[in-house]
Amino acid sequence: MRVHRWLPHFVGRAGRRLSVRLLSISLAALLLAVAHTAVAADGVDPAKDARAFQDYFFKKFPGVKPDDFANGPYALNEDMRRQWEEKEQFPPYEFSLEAGKELFAKPFANGKHYADCFADQGIGIRQDYPQFDTKSGKVITLELALNRCREANGEKAISYTGDDMAALTAYMAFTSRGKPLNIKIPDDPRALEAYEDGKRYFYTRRGQLNFSCATCHVQNPGERLRAEVLAPALGILNAMPIYRSEWGGMGTTSRRFITCNSQVRGVPLEPQSDEYRDLEYFLSYVSNGLPISGPGSRP
Amino acid sequence: MTSLDDSQPVTRRIVLRGAGSVALAGLGVVVLPGPTVFAAANDKYPEDAFKQKDNKEAIRLLYGRTAEPSDKIKLDAPEIAENGAVVPISVSTSLADVTSIAFVVPENPNVLAAYYKIPQGTLPNVANRLKMAKTSNVIVIVESGGKLFSATKEVKVTVGGCGG
């Protein structure tokens, strides 16, 4: 009954096998937790977290070069890597990238440009996002910054999950390729809190399937869930935005988070809600040092 | 294209394809005239072959004969497609005088996926990306010196391309 209620009925044979395994893992984790009851609320140490996070993946996949984690599942599976390399010869995000370049250069009605809203005219700066804004006390993602820029110049915000946002971020990522992710947590208790909230969101189980982000992307990267080879959490945002064959098109970080939530049968939050922004902040911070590889293509 | 026609033996395929167009015209199907480059009668788009549900019938309509397996064809396709919507498949061959290459996916709703005409001076190597509805063999047909050869490889598809 418990299995029936909490687990997918129609994830397919392979999926169910994984789910059952995940269930036993979660039960084991639960037992372990209870054995250690009353875990002290230890102090937040992002730098230590990031080291531990990266070490976990480096040890789990000793054959994978650190920078290669920015290539997601392709770093872990040879057959998929060959399909990807073939696709990269003329990648499917090519059209979006060109559209993004045009959109980025197109002036607003007031004559100003996106470039006027960003450091270095917006070129080669993707690795600095998300940022913590000490004025508002909130995390500012690149997608949010783009819409804030539009609104500051009298333009309507565009959809966080739409093609234009994907194209703009694709172009900005492309101009930043190879630059190591460089997320900063300023000396502000609210920044630490945002980081910690993002971390909690990442590890919290949700949805009817009772999966957390970590269930798939920390405990089981490289495993197949249905046909998909799960991407490692380390470096997962470095490739954003992505062209997904499954979507037959481009998707932003917002779209990816929403899809993840619905895949575990949770009701997704609003794009760029505080939770998603904090999640992006945490997940980016722990991948600091890995190169921007976006735009990416994924199954 | 005319140089190709002069230099290659007239195969039954040309006759058959001509007949196919007549049949289509008879049914009131409008065959688009297209740009002048498609003018030669035997270069018409093989519409009937592309509508076939059965791979043998599609090959028969396209070529009017059957193919025999050849180890001189290298068919490169993934063991497991990362997504059936985009399956990279390529072929190269050491066979001589190649005039066409066709890709057939028997489990797709329409079995003929692509048909490439290879004029003289063009290498018999093609790479493309195909949709696969489900796990299926991929058959490549190479027309060489007026004869047909084939190679086959199975590609497992767990997320279907819902197409083809």
Add this chain to the structure above:
Amino acid sequence: MSNSLGAPVRLCWVIVALLTGHAAFAANSEAGFKASYAAADAAEKQAGLLRNQWLVTEAALTEARKAAEKNDFDQAVAAAKEAEALAKASIYQATSEKAAWKNLEIR
């Protein structure tokens, strides 16, 4: 330990009781549907405050409304009860995860 593992199992027995119990009763009325739906809706709103609603709960609520529109109150009540049970499970999940998330953390 028995506490942590027992809760979801107990919850499932509640669901069983609700579902089978309902089948044994006579036809449901519109008033019965309204009461069941209100309870389910309240639980789902609470899950919303915890930022942890489930898609299946939403689907069951929709199913309940649709059945009620067709005056199929048996079906409507059954769907509403299921929605309530699912919403409660999601509340349980969100509540227990407030501490349990730490167990998955890489440190």
Add this chain to the structure above:
Amino acid sequence: MASSIRVRAIANGDTTDVQTLIQHPMDSGFIKNDKGEFIPAHFIQELTFEHNGRTVFVADWGTAVSKDPYVKFAFKGATKGDDLKVSWIDNKGQTDTATFKIQ
């Protein structure tokens, strides 16, 4: 409107490698939209490459070629700076043509 055709044609000695990506939905006619209606088939049927007025490659495609189709081939006889003309026609009679310099 930007062209729907992207080409990378690179001469390596006597052989020119050609890669093409075309922006096209390649709807198979077997997929339903959100309303449950079949999206009508809409796909490129013929794609032609010409070098100095000579056809060097013709692709006849059915519904099973992926969205935003890609094809790669190679031919002999061209040199750097030559033109390569690419044109396609789809099942609705829509066409596009573009000319590229071989690099």
